[in-house]
Amino acid sequence: MEEPNDDMNKTATEYSQKMGVKIFDIESKALISILHEKDARELGVFPLERIELVCPRTKKRVVTVIDTTKSMVKIDQIGIFKDVQKILGLKEDDELMVSPSLQPESVRFIKKKLRGLELTPVEITAIVNDIAQNRVSEIEASAFMAAVYIHGNTLPEIVAMTKALANGGERLQLSKTPVVDKHSIGGINGRVTLVLVPIMASAGVYIPKTASRSITSAAGTADAMEVLADVELSVAQIKQITEKIGGVICWGGGVELAPGDDKIIKIEHPLSLDPEGQVIASVMAKKFAVGAKYLIIDIPVGPDMKVDNREKAEAMAKRFVEVGKRLGMKVEVALTDGTEPLGRAFGPALEAKYALETLEGKRFDNLGEKACELAGLLLELCGKAPKKKGKIMAKNILQSRKAHKKMLEILKAQNGKVFSSEKVPMAKLKATVIAQGDGVIANMNVKRLVEVARIAGAPGDAQAGVLLLVEKGNTVVKGQGLMEIYSNNKQKLDLAKKYALESSGLEPQQLILQEIM
């Protein structure tokens, strides 16, 4: 179908109506505004249709769907929820210019992708911008993600998407070099980043790490870091802290670096969609936007990981390196073992505590090992360490507690709340899952453990999660504790325990080798 062209959209916004603002103390996440029925009719818009709001004072604009009312707002007044207020930077006595918003052109490009056709860079850019600026609805954005999931992306599409995401926001310009970065394709627990960043910063390189919140895991790095310190930093703060201390760990969604990415994550979330092309573009856009020149990508491979086999991992790795090349970055990809938990913790607070214990020298297991290996590769990549010497350098930094000291500096710079693993706040409620028989722990299913932690409330409840009491290979006897489940909500705790014990999820039998040794 021919859609109205871009020129028409511009024309539509020439007409607008000035309105007073009434702010409602409601957090909705969805972008909604409320018009009096008469104004809606006057503007020619109906519930669920879109209007564009422009604030002449702050110069910000946003597109929202409308609800209508006969009594909640007056004529010539528009009702605004907190989320829209925040975007527009509104005060109660502001006025807004309100106009109908036609369907953006990018809806036609989404339809093209649904038909399985390759999109041009211009079309990709239009879609990414319209998602970032809320000009397309969640229904439209979801159909786009489904189409990308099913049809995949070409390399030129990924490069275009990366640039569109990166150019849609601010760019970090550090005055120091080398700027390095690290990213792990999710699926595994354990907060390697909380150990790796202070190691790198101690080695004299600059790592402005913008981390994500959880999509399908029990905790994202941002969720875990938030237990310890502020993670919503401005671009100016990231610059200042990184230049001074060498590293920062903040939430990527909290800054205007590739802001479209977080809208996309929100859409992918409910169905756990993360098509390869989108994952690569999302990651590379954030790295491009912070000005990273050296980048290590960790792809955990395992039957329950996002990337479930080696072949897929290698193909993905090649695309990462290629996209990096086209953006002027040196990228190395490490395929890592995704068949076992990293450390023993699942959930923001528990994983933050575990990483702190590793930095404090109280623990050193596969989590610390992996952090040193990845840090080592990155040190070699940016020329700070000779080939094959990176890991030793990283391990020395960790074991000498230099990394721990650096972490305390970072926490302090980020307005830290917790500076010791012993001070990490714990959930009110705890349940222990015990072995139903004797045996040996032959296998641990990371995905099911994540599921238990999520049912317990993680990551929304930061203190919810799972702490394993056993390791792979351990011999256990009937009645012995296998894991502790933490939650602040009784019903979620009960459900998680039930799931761990009885449901299709994690059963103790599955933790235990079937035949007794």
Next chain:
Amino acid sequence: MEEPNDDMNKTATEYSQKMGVKIFDIESKALISILHEKDARELGVFPLERIELVCPRTKKRVVTVIDTTKSMVKIDQIGIFKDVQKILGLKEDDELMVSPSLQPESVRFIKKKLRGLELTPVEITAIVNDIAQNRVSEIEASAFMAAVYIHGNTLPEIVAMTKALANGGERLQLSKTPVVDKHSIGGINGRVTLVLVPIMASAGVYIPKTASRSITSAAGTADAMEVLADVELSVAQIKQITEKIGGVICWGGGVELAPGDDKIIKIEHPLSLDPEGQVIASVMAKKFAVGAKYLIIDIPVGPDMKVDNREKAEAMAKRFVEVGKRLGMKVEVALTDGTEPLGRAFGPALEAKYALETLEGKRFDNLGEKACELAGLLLELCGKAPKKKGKIMAKNILQSRKAHKKMLEILKAQNGKVFSSEKVPMAKLKATVIAQGDGVIANMNVKRLVEVARIAGAPGDAQAGVLLLVEKGNTVVKGQGLMEIYSNNKQKLDLAKKYALESSGLEPQQLILQEIM
């Protein structure tokens, strides 16, 4: 990923909190309720997460997403918008049982469809029910529709979807026979149904026509009928009117007949997605639910129609007949000409007026002709007319004004507002598009004319639309009026005229043969 199983969902709802109700005078279409931040924390839910509300008095339940507030509702009180109030049948002094709602199992089946796998009838049923009952979000439902659009549906999937849609609501049980029905796959203008239903009812058969509102066209039959009479009837009213008068024309979305269908239409709407399997299931479910035994399906075929070639139309026709057979219905499919407008009107009021004029004997063109042809086929199919005699019978009923008299009875029974083509209310504003040169009208692009009508505000503004002043083959001179555009909104009228004149849409040149005769 393993999801919590159904048993767990049941467990989750065992826990609930009793709350008072505060009703907000807001129409939102989306299902939202507002919790005090403290209650949300207590329940362990966060903005955009879902809760289930049960009203002990009305025994109704609904799943909504939540917004949170510090001040708009009190602790132990839940804020409800009009749409949720309506579903639950709530009064201000009602109490609700509120509990967290886990992600329904059908989200896993949606993911399966995204992967391109065939769904079982049980899985299809779960998805349809969860969409109908708002247990899956719009994001999830949209991804499902995209997957169906891309991967298609198998015949067993279509049959399962049809039954699930039909069984999700009430069923109409008429005491009279034969019960017939008609459906047209959209894309073309002209309200054949408004002419056909009174013809059939005059012939002594029963036609409880539940019509749709527009998805991608300038007007649906329900939109046009609503200009003349009430279209939101109860199942009891449909039964009573049809049994007494022989026919009814109401909005299918206004009754509890296959209610899931209208949720699906709402999701398909923004992207104009209507995958074949979904179209067949939606149509057949409505027909099955009204108890139709004889059904004629009209598929307009043309380059700009939903079905753009004969091969596709024939394949679709076979599936309609086959699904009908499995549901115990006799189905005949007519492939019709979709290359020319039906009559001259586009838009609810203009099309309603045009159909009335046809019934009143003031017009007889391809619109009346088609109504008689389809009515004729239906009369033959149900045995009211001998083979090859149906059209003559239908034409006699129309030309003798019996159909007109019957239409007035139907309008009266449906609380009619307008009983004459001369009384149809017209838009405040009108613009005339004139020929930019001399020529002959060689071609009319239905899709672009629909687009002009939609930009003018149709079907949301029922009086908006297009009335053609010329027909295919007419000779026109420079300055002669080609079409009138109607709207109640100045900016939409201007945009529509601009689109008709200049844009990629309808240009006068395209209406006019390039060489002067």
